[in-house]
Amino acid sequence: MAEEVTPEALTTPALVPPLVTTVIEPARGWVPLRVRELWEYREVLYYLIWRDIKVKYRQTLIGAAWAIVQPLMTMVVFSVFLGKLAKVPSDGAPYPLFTFAALVPWSFFANGLTQSATSLVASGNLITKVYFPRLLVPMGRVLAGLPDIALSFLVLLGLVAMYGRLQWTLSVLWLPLMAVLALLTAFGIGLWLSALNVQYRDIQHAVPFLVQIWLFATPIAYPSSLLAEPWRTIYGLNPMVGVVEGFRWGLLGTGRPPGIPLVVSVAAALVLVVSGAFFFRRVERTFADVI
């Protein structure tokens, strides 16, 4: 579908007689992203996120504590089996801290990815009944994880303080940037998977498996210093490598400062988002028919 909005329409308030003209035509091939329309619909995005956050922990016993339990328990399991028994190195940091610092952005990423991959199918009733840019659905799902990462980050800070390794350097500024990188990666993958899942429900069965493999392909339970160059740089093609490394470096000062591998990670994430968005827009027009 193509929409032509006259420039006046965007600046005139609703009280003035309408100038908005919408043209509905069959589209072929690749279509523009229409970022401006996304901006127009920002309130819908806001309410989608707001709904997801509100609903997420309704009728649960421990509520938002679930946001912490998941990474915390994984940390305990990793610490016992990998840290203590298998004696996996941790770049000089205490192993629980080392792995939890990675699990905080990882959980955010993994949940965002899982949630957004099934988001369109789960919103089938909306998609067949009302128009809004469909891109907002997976986007909203990823963004709805932000309170969770904020909460688990606080726990992480507490843990760092407990180990007496709290350091206030400028490198802390990397942390939000890394969270954004994780968000972009989850969103990029989410765009691809959610759109594919509309047509091929195989995706939703493959997602847990994908997340599991990705967990091991990311230096969460082990340091990336185990890898030698050039593999370490190539490893950066997995954007979560950049995220986890950057997060640890910013918070604990372990590993190498962000360099070429991070650039590779950012580039990979951007490629995912842009290609995902274009793919999404291309297949979007059939969503309501096949969902």
Add this chain to the structure above:
Amino acid sequence: MDEIAVRVDNIGKQYRIGTRRGPGTVMLREVLTDLAAAPFRKLRALGQRLAAGSTEIQRPARADHIWALRNASFEVPRGQVIGIIGPNGAGKSTLLKILSRITEPTEGRVEIHGRVGSLLEVGTGFHPELTGLENVFLSGALLGMRKAEIERNLDEIVAFSEIDKFIDTPVKHYSSGMYVRLAFSVAAHLEPEILIVDEVLAVGDVAFQRKCLNKMEDVHHHGRTILFVSHNMDAVTRLCERALLISNGGIQKDGPAGDVASAYLLSTLKMDAVQEWPSSDTAPGNGVARLRRLRVRDEAGATVENVDVRQPLGIEMVFDMLVPGHVVMPSLMFYTRSGTCVFSAQDLDPEWRRRPRPAGRFTTTAWIPPNLLAEGALLVSCGLSSIKPLEVHYFVRDAVAFNVTDPAEGDSARGDWDGSIPGVIRPLLKWDTSHETPDSTS
């Protein structure tokens, strides 16, 4: 303003049908095997093309594709309220979904001037875990209201829903009636220039439906354009100036709402406003008399399916007397669709009453005065009998039908009330009122 609000130009929508598991569940495996087979298919097609010496690529027949809607064109001027009627599966919803930008047309073009609000279901975006108030915001935003707009109208929305006591209760605990009320309250406060409403008024209790219809008319009176799908023909004729009949994926009729609704109503009854028997041998009757034609006509003599309640209407019976000397009495019976007999009438024309008739063709018309009938379809049965001795020469049950409509302009028996009215007739009565002031009674 008389410019066009919606211009629909040759819209068509094709759906794929007949997959084994139904739509939406194409397996990746199928696509992969399809991809693998594609080059071979192309080669084969090329071979066929070369063999046939043609440059046209043979497109495989698309037996598994159907057109839900095709070649639909119409224009809606700004401020018009247009009803869309037709049987289920005829393409009405497809049309609304295209206009609402939910699905894309396969061909054609639509131009819409103005903001569109569409109500294709009750409670768009409602989440059962959220409270009534929270859902007002969520649903409002999804239906195209700005946050500021919702906040401004919030008190009114809650008051309109009449459930203010439960507004902080999760809607999953609501009764279906409460749910519908809240959903409509949000919808009723939408202020788009063009409103698209699917068959959503079919739910909810009567009083509340009434309230919503009033609110919709309110919207209309603010100069808004409304496209309105309904199965309630009376509502369509009261609310809409114009109606489209969609059937078999195309627009079959486009015209004044009363005409289109009546035609559709009669077609669903598989009846007509006129029935003729061209051959005397097969016409209903016996050796004495044969019915040749029965029709519903207006004062000018035209056969009509749609009758304005404020206009007189004639039922014209044409019959042949085959032998002279019989005293006969034509009669008519009027039934509602549910089978209630509204009234019967007998031909008491003094010229022929109790008088033996000569052979030949008779045309007799019974005139029903204006402002007597209620809205809705009436099915007419007719007969011809002799009383002494009693003999029924013919009787045809449900021979013709017509639909009475009331445009609700205030001068019929419905007065200023534009909701539904019970009763099989609705005569316009003369009312006398006397008034005494309080001091004169003491």
